[in-house]
Amino acid sequence: MRIHGGSVRARLDFSVNTNPLGPPEELCKVLRDICVLEDVLKRYPDYSYRDLRRGLSHFYGIDEDSLLPLNGSSEGFTLALLAFKPKRVLSIEPTFGDHMLACRSLGIESIYIQYREQGDGFTVGEEDLERLEKLCRDPYTIIYMSNPNNPTGAYIDLEKLYSLLDGCRGYAIIDEAYAELCDICPFKPIEPPGNVLILRSLTKWLSVPGLRLGFLYTSSKRVLRIFDDIRPPWNVNSLAECAVSKLLTIYTAKMRGFIERSRVYIAGERGFLSEGLRGAGVPRVYRSVANYILTWFGDKARKTLAGLAKRGISLRDCSSFAGLGEGYLRISIRGRRDNEELITSIRDLLKS
Numbered sequence: 001m002r003i004h005g006g007s008v009r010a011r012l013d014f015s016v017n018t019n020p021l022g023p024p025e026e027l028c029k030v031l032r033d034i035c036v037l038e039d040v041l042k043r044y045p046d047y048s049y050r051d052l053r054r055g056l057s058h059f060y061g062i063d064e065d066s067l068l069p070l071n072g073s074s075e076g077f078t079l080a081l082l083a084f085k086p087k088r089v090l091s092i093e094p095t096f097g098d099h100m101l102a103c104r105s106l107g108i109e110s111i112y113i114q115y116r117e118q119g120d121g122f123t124v125g126e127e128d129l130e131r132l133e134k135l136c137r138d139p140y141t142i143i144y145m146s147n148p149n150n151p152t153g154a155y156i157d158l159e160k161l162y163s164l165l166d167g168c169r170g171y172a173i174i175d176e177a178y179a180e181l182c183d184i185c186p187f188k189p190i191e192p193p194g195n196v197l198i199l200r201s202l203t204k205w206l207s208v209p210g211l212r213l214g215f216l217y218t219s220s221k222r223v224l225r226i227f228d229d230i231r232p233p234w235n236v237n238s239l240a241e242c243a244v245s246k247l248l249t250i251y252t253a254k255m256r257g258f259i260e261r262s263r264v265y266i267a268g269e270r271g272f273l274s275e276g277l278r279g280a281g282v283p284r285v286y287r288s289v290a291n292y293i294l295t296w297f298g299d300k301a302r303k304t305l306a307g308l309a310k311r312g313i314s315l316r317d318c319s320s321f322a323g324l325g326e327g328y329l330r331i332s333i334r335g336r337r338d339n340e341e342l343i344t345s346i347r348d349l350l351k352s
């Protein structure tokens with residue numbers, strides 16, 4: 001069964017990794033306008049998403065013929081299975097796990113290398129990277145990784161990653177769903193080698209999980225054409241299509257500023273929350289570059305989750321992530337008042 005943050009409606013939901021400053025008011029305005037003034041609900045989206053591609057290209061500073069709009073970045077992985085028909089998928093675990101379900105159903109083997117705990121963070125060791133390099137020489141293996149990684153919050157330097165993946169004979173998918181909210185990540189996707197596909201999401205930074213919009217970025221025209229041919233018709237709905245193309249075109253500078261402000265805010269609150277959680281007695285609080293923090297509560301995890309649920313607060317139990325056992329909880333970063341309430345509640349529960 002699919003498990004995801006946000007499945008239980010909580011008063012304070014720390015399980016969903018969206019931008020605490022979003023959605024921006026400009027997006028709400030554009031959505032209102034297009035529904036009232038433009039009858040957008042009555043129209044099919046543009047079959048080839050010309051305006052949306054132009055808007056994304058303008059905003060991110062990338063070639064519009066190198067990107068394809070998706071129904072959320074997660075659609076990119078499913079399309080990759082159809083496009084490449086791999087025999088196996090290699091992932092770096094623990095990571096966002098929906099691809100595992102699709103592989104299991106389609107009889108595609110899943111193999112993985114592991115992030116390892118090192119100090120207060122997670123890294124991929126040199127010997128694991130060498131193993132990855134060997135495994136990816138097989139043209140029937142595709143690689144999936146999220147960078148920054150969910151749930152560890154770890155980040156692998158892109159230059160290092162691209163030079164490693166350049167030697168692969170199969171394709172690699174780098175899921176950059178959280179890049180806009182990470183202060184050390186490039187805002188503009190960096191042109192990848194021909195066998196590397198970048199996925200970006202509008203869900204996380206705009207804080208619109210229900211709108212469903214992401215895109216694929218590739219330097220291979222051949223891959224782009226295949227993805228375009230196999231995507232379902234009108235894969236992006238007309239509200240997302242119309243609102244986001246307008247938002248990124250009319251409010252370009254404001255939205256770039258919004259991302260900048262969000263990055264600074266998140267980095268500040270991440271420091272505040274990490275310190276507060278350590279002070280409240282959480283045994284391990286891992287280093288993160290993203291808008292969420294992985295923690296380890298050991299045998300206190302279940303009791304803490306239950307106690308928080310009684311107070312209307314939810315965290316993401318990470319026991320369903322491959323390679324993480326019981327005791328790991330992921331906490332997304334929210335506004336200061338909510339973060340303070342969480343720290344106080346956890347302090348109370350760990351004391352009792």
Ligand SMILES: Cc1ncc(COP(=O)(O)O)c(C=O)c1O
Nearest residue numbers: 072073074096146150177201203
């Ligand atoms: C790493 C990662 N990629 C993709 C997604 C889904 O993003 P989207 O809403 O753009 O499909 C998630 C959602 O949790 C995620 O954690």
